[in-house]
Amino acid sequence: MKKFEHDVRITGIGMSDVGRRLMRDPMELTIDACLAAMDDAGLTREDIDGLSTYPGPMFPAGMSSGGVVDVEDILRVRPKWFNGGSEVSGQTGSVATAALAVSAGLCNHVLCFRCVWEGTHQALVRSGTLKPARGSGGVGGDAQWRLPFGASSAANWIAMLASRYFHEYGATREQLGQIALNGRKNAALNEKAIYRDPLDMDAYLSARMITTPFGLYDCDVPCDGAVAIIISHADAARDTRRANPLRLEAVGCQISERPSWDQADLTHEPLLEGAARSLWERTDLQPSDVDVAQIYDGFSFNCLCWIERLGFCGEGEGAQFIEGGKRIARDGELPLNTHGGQLSAGRLHGYGFLHEACVQLWGEGGARQVAGDPEVAIVATGGGAPGGTLLLTRG
Numbered sequence: 001m002k003k004f005e006h007d008v009r010i011t012g013i014g015m016s017d018v019g020r021r022l023m024r025d026p027m028e029l030t031i032d033a034c035l036a037a038m039d040d041a042g043l044t045r046e047d048i049d050g051l052s053t054y055p056g057p058m059f060p061a062g063m064s065s066g067g068v069v070d071v072e073d074i075l076r077v078r079p080k081w082f083n084g085g086s087e088v089s090g091q092t093g094s095v096a097t098a099a100l101a102v103s104a105g106l107c108n109h110v111l112c113f114r115c116v117w118e119g120t121h122q123a124l125v126r127s128g129t130l131k132p133a134r135g136s137g138g139v140g141g142d143a144q145w146r147l148p149f150g151a152s153s154a155a156n157w158i159a160m161l162a163s164r165y166f167h168e169y170g171a172t173r174e175q176l177g178q179i180a181l182n183g184r185k186n187a188a189l190n191e192k193a194i195y196r197d198p199l200d201m202d203a204y205l206s207a208r209m210i211t212t213p214f215g216l217y218d219c220d221v222p223c224d225g226a227v228a229i230i231i232s233h234a235d236a237a238r239d240t241r242r243a244n245p246l247r248l249e250a251v252g253c254q255i256s257e258r259p260s261w262d263q264a265d266l267t268h269e270p271l272l273e274g275a276a277r278s279l280w281e282r283t284d285l286q287p288s289d290v291d292v293a294q295i296y297d298g299f300s301f302n303c304l305c306w307i308e309r310l311g312f313c314g315e316g317e318g319a320q321f322i323e324g325g326k327r328i329a330r331d332g333e334l335p336l337n338t339h340g341g342q343l344s345a346g347r348l349h350g351y352g353f354l355h356e357a358c359v360q361l362w363g364e365g366g367a368r369q370v371a372g373d374p375e376v377a378i379v380a381t382g383g384g385a386p387g388g389t390l391l392l393t394r395g
Contacts, residue, residue, distance in 0.1 A: 003282060004103035009237035009245035010392065011109070011230050012041025013358045018192045018225035018346055019119065026065030026117035029226040031074055034113055037228035042241025043109055050101055050110030051079045052231075054094040054350070055086035061130075062121030063349070064114075065226070071113065081106040089253035089275055090296070090381035090388025091350025096251040098231040108236035112229045114351035118222035142260060154384040155219060155299060158269060159211040162301040165267045166213060171319035173213055177204040178325040179300040179336075180217040180343050186330065187340025189368035194221045194346040218300040223346035227355045244395045246361055249376075252279030252389035259386070267316075269305040275380070275387040276309040283391060287311040291374030292360045293334050294353035297341040298383035306380045307334075310389070335370045350381035354390065361394050 014036025016029040038048065056067030067084045071077070081101045088094055091114065098110035124130040139147055142157070151157060165171060181204060187193035199217065207216035230240075237245045256274030257264045264270035280286070287310060295310075297303040304318045312334055313321040322328050328336035339345045339356040346352070357377035359365050379390040 001282070003250070004100055005248045005250055005282070007103040007234050008099040008248045009232050009234050009395070010248065010358060011232040011237050011240040011242055011245045012037045012039075012043065013230070013355050014038070014040055014228040015192065015355055016226040018194070018223060018348070020194055020221070020223055021119040021123045022224040023120050023123070024224065026115050026224070026226070027070060027074065029117065029224060030065050030071060030113055030115040033115070033226035033228040034071060034075065034111055037111065037230050040241070041109070041230045041232070043230065045075050045077055047109050048075075048077045048111045049080045050082065050098060050107035051077060052083040052094045052098040052101075052110050052112045054084070054088060054091045054114055056084035059086065062118040063116055065117060071111075077111070079107065081110070088388065089251075089386055092354050092379060092381045092390055093253065093388045095229060095231060095354065095390065096253060096388060099248055099251070102231055102233045108233045110231045112231060113226065114349060115226035116347060116349050117224045118347065119224045122222060142262075145262070153211070155211045155214060158299050158301060158384060159214050161266060161269060162213055165301070168267050169316040169319060173205060173215070174201065175319040175323045176213070176218065176300050176304065177201055178322045178328065179297060179303050180204055182325050182328050183297065183337050183341040183343045183345070186338050186368055187344035189366070190339045190345055193340040193344055194223050195344045214299060214301070217343065220298050220342035220347040221344070223348070225346060225348050227348055227351035229351070229354060229358070244362070246358060247393045247395055249285060249391040249393045250279050250282035251391075252276060252282070254278035255386055268308070269302055269383065271382065271385065272305055272309040272387040275382070275389045276306070276311065279389040279391060280311065285376060285391065289376050290334065290378050291372070292338060292357065292370050292377045293336050294338070294357045294377065295336060295380045296350065296353065296383050296387075297337060297343050298347070300343065302383040303337070303341070310378065310380060330368065330370055338365060338368050338370060353381060354379050357392055361392060
């Protein structure tokens with residue numbers, strides 16, 4: 001198969017400061033991450049001829065900063081191609097789209113970026129400095145069936161699916177808690193993680209309930225921070241700083257089930273199955289070849305569903321797979337969320353997982369580096385929206 005992925009390399013990554021409430025302008029964080037990625041790749045502003053982001057400024061306040069126009073104006077980049085929006089395959093769908101543009105010859109180096117400033121935004125609203133965003137007054141889609149019952153958060157309806165999963169497969173909170181405990185162990189070794197203090201099962205189980213069966217530590221941490229990734233054409237990558245740019249082996253973007261939350265499989269988070277299956281259809285590699293997994297954990301149950309959908313175990317076997325935490329530990333058969341995931345490292349909303357996959361494949365994880373020189377990393381993003389997957393390999 002001739003694949004567009006063959007034409008693509010990852011040549012640079014960058015991350016801004018990350019904190020619970022940094023009280024900094026979000027565009028400062030965005031530009032910090034972008035400049036860091038460009039420096040990592042050894043590229044100048046003149047080299048960047050593409051920009052791609054998720055989701056751009058069209059999102060609830062705090063969940064995104066500016067978009068392509070703002071970055072273009074501040075950096076004085078003049079892109080030959082650009083892209084931004086929320087209807088993509090997971091948050092890293094903007095990266096998959098950038099890879100397509102590079103392969104098509106529209107540009108050579110695309111700067112992909114994502115910024116959140118939820119922590120600071122929430123603090124400013126509580127202090128009265130900012131006014132909370134107001135909706136249009138009309139409620140449609142799935143929300144019209146949830147809001148009258150007070151289920152305004154994704155946590156509510158994802159928890160309903162988790163409750164059904166528990167009922168069907170006999171899963172327990174002790175099993176689900178291993179995702180949170182594993183993330184915290186890894187976050188202790190990540191200097192940019194939000195929560196690094198030890199977390200044991202007693203503390204996990206005794207934390208206040210948020211929405212059954214989710215307790216406090218099953219929910220990711222709002223924070224401030226930005227991540228940038230540079231996607232380059234394979235030919236142009238030869239002129240970048242890194243001697244070993246990473247390969248994009250395959251992407252998964254398919255939607256294979258109805259998007260409405262109550263019309264799909266009610267035991268799993270919807271809109272993951274197609275993204276997982278289509279990934280493996282585009283490569284000769286198999287789940288057993290994966291050396292490190294960076295899997296979306298907006299809620300712990302999101303991660304559990306992805307583990308099953310990606311084929312690391314059978315349907316309904318995810319809780320048993322993670323039981324005890326040994327299999328998903330850094331020295332286990334599937335090292336999971338080695339930076340701490342969004343449950344402990346902070347909700348960088350998808351891009352943090354891709355950044356960590358690159359760190360691990362380049363062997364730059366420091367104390368949290370997976371042993372054995374990992375060569376294959378999988379990234380899965382999306383929670384409550386269409387999912388997307390990326391498979392990366394060392395060059």
